[in-house]
Amino acid sequence: MRAEPLSLREQARRALDDGELQRALAVVRRGWQDTRRRAIDELPEFDELREIGARIRDHVLAHLDIYLERFAERVRAAGGEVHVARDAAEARALVLRLLEQHRARRVTKSKSMVCEEIGLAEAMEEAGLERVETDLGEYIIQLAGERPSHLIGPAVHITQERIRDLFARHHQSDPDNTPEALVAEARQVLRRHYLEADAGITGANFLVADTGSVITVTNEGNAELTQGLPRLHIVVAGIEKLVPRMEDAFTLLRLLARSATGQEFSAYTTIITGPRREGDLDGPEAFHVVLVDNGRSDLLATRFRPILRCIRCGACMNHCPVYLAIGGHAYGWVYVGPMGAVLTPHFLGIEKAYPLPEASTFCGRCEEVCPVRIPLPGLLRYWREEAFRRRVHGPSVRAGLGIWAWIALRPRLYRFVVGLASWSLRALGGRRGRIRRLPGASGWTRSRDFPAPEGGGFVAGWNRGRRR
Ligand code: SF4
Structure with a gap:
């Protein structure tokens, strides 16, 4: 029987509409990224320490x-x-x-x-x-x-505000308590326990x-x-x-x-x-x-072994644009953010958890900040391959990926297709250089305009650089 996949898409939509969650995530974005950067700037040997840390774990x-x-x-x-x-x-x-x-x-x-x-x-x-x-x-x-x-x-x-409500309900305390009073209240209750x-x-x-x-x-x-x-x-x-x-x-x-x-x-x-x-x-x-x-111990013998280096610091999620937009609950299980997207398919099976490795922009920030240098985007890519290999997607996605792979393996054809797509997008963008509705991919333009491509593209830039 085919496992019911995690409902990441639906959860993410709900999370994006949740104003309270979005306010809370803004605090993570501002707070933890800055404090980490400051702490690391003050330790010039941080990168060296990361190498040693990764070696110890390996x-x-x-x-x-x-x-x-x-x-x-x-x-x-x-x-x-x-x-x-x-x-x-x-x-x-x-x-x-x-x-x-x-x-x-x-x-x-x-x-x-x-x-x-x-x-x-x-x-x-x-x-x-x-x-x-x-x-x-x-x-x-x-x-x-x-x-x-x-x-x-x-x-x-x-x-x-919600903590105040929870404490007032469970401890019968003052619903207008200050944060300091809330901490003192928790301390008092926990002491007895x-x-x-x-x-x-x-x-x-x-x-x-x-x-x-x-x-x-x-x-x-x-x-x-x-x-x-x-x-x-x-x-x-x-x-x-x-x-x-x-x-x-x-x-x-x-x-x-x-x-x-x-x-x-x-x-x-x-x-x-x-x-x-x-x-x-x-x-x-x-x-x-x-x-x-x-x-x-099963993971040890696989290409996912580096995830076992993880020291559970949370830096990858604090810097992940996906986590910072949808929070942790949307990931649907215990481990969240990029490290969760690598670990969860192992625990629940890729048939159930395949939406998680797909929830990545591959910007590489997670790998950049990981203190034990776990190649998180690479591991997510392995899971995507595995999902394709095990045929977890429906026929239309598989056909699309198959056609893409076929084109990508033929450099001339690839360049022609990409050139044609860029030309079409530029034409659609017109003088404004922005596309209001993208045909066949309206999700991209549901809440923002899509920028039309500029310049000659990556391959043209690369070739220009080589000629210089
Ligand atoms: S940044 Fe690295 S060590 Fe920290 S939680 Fe993420 S994967 Fe684990």
């Missing part, structure tokens, strides 16, 4: 089996336990079993994309467990009953193989309270989060903070190694790490 991916074993050994030596889940169902079952074994019913949880990926929140709800998200953005979307729309700013699509929780679930930014340590970074300190106060701490992390040594983790942390929020370093960087030891003032009595594969 090295780990090439030796993942060795580092996984080493990490597990070190965690056990420190008094913790490591479990490996082959897929999402196994990961959910493992976490629920650990919670049951430790009689944990009230759970605090800090932000973790892999928990979203495996559907942990829904599984906990079905099991009747109380779950409270402790990252402020995640807490807001939990109240709103929504999904995150960004890797590092899960509630970036929600405006201040931290103190009452039986278990804390966190993700991990990095797992250090040499020491068996788990590193988390936040700007709110919520992961620290989530992992340090309850008697049980469960870490849920993808197997690709490993790094060989602590200094490798710090190289990547320098890239992560600058690329994500434009900070030199996140406000809180916490390194946890095993459960509470004798003499420790706090920390959990039991410490478990659930390592999630869920198809990652």
Whole structure:
């Protein structure tokens, strides 16, 4: 049976008409791009650091089996336990079993994309467990009953007015509260949950193989309270989060903070190694790490392997013209923006997710800003090829692409067709040089004029350059 494709086109149309979302996205555009640029300008060796970062990630991916074993050994030596889940169902079952074994019913949880990926929140709800998200953005979307729309700013699509309404409804607080009062209110509510929780679930930014340590970074300190106060701490992390040594983790942390929020370093960087030891003032009595594969080891053997370098900084979406126009929810699943358009077809199948790799202008900004140099446009192109190969499109699209490929492979014919098309567009543009309605492609001109081509085109320019 043919999978029902993600409804990206329809979602995108709705997103473009959503004034509240458009206001929220304008903040991402202005805020995070500028802060990243400033932070990078202040670090002349940033590009060198990116090379090192990419090398560290590639090295780990090439030796993942060795580092996984080493990490597990070190965690056990420190008094913790490591479990490996082959897929999402196994990961959910493992976490629920650990919670049951430790009689944990009230759970605090800090932000973790892999928990979203495996559907942990829904599984906990079905099991009747109380779950409270402790990252402020995640807490807001939990109240709103929504999904995150960004890797590092899960509630970036929600405006201040809406947060005020949500808090007033759920906390019976003053509906005219200032932003400062809203933050204080959330802090007050979350404090009670931290103190009452039986278990804390966190993700991990990095797992250090040499020491068996788990590193988390936040700007709110919520992961620290989530992992340090309850008697049980469960870490849920993808197997690709490993790094060989602590200094490798710090190289990547320098890239992560600058690329994500434009900070030199996140406000809180916490390194946890095993459960509470004798003499420790706090920390959990039991410490478990659930390592999630869920198809990652299959990716290792494919041309999509570079996506496993991803350190979840969000820079690619902050600079993507498509993400900045339609936001994260239009992508229809957990991972959004360019990295999501590469990852989601792997998880859901290209038959279902083929609209995502098509939602790209191929401007290359995502690759330019990626701190670990993931060739995102190239990977999106592979998915487009794969979609064509697996015949996921209807006959008219396939015929169109087939004709295009046939022409593109014949340089003389290609030049003739492109020349004819340019001449026709110029004629249509008239003296104004702008086309009001494009025949056969009216979508392009529905909300703006189409500019008629100028000059002699790329090939003519190229030939002129060679003659000089
Ligand atoms: S693909 Fe690159 S830029 Fe995008 S989230 Fe991952 S590391 Fe960051």
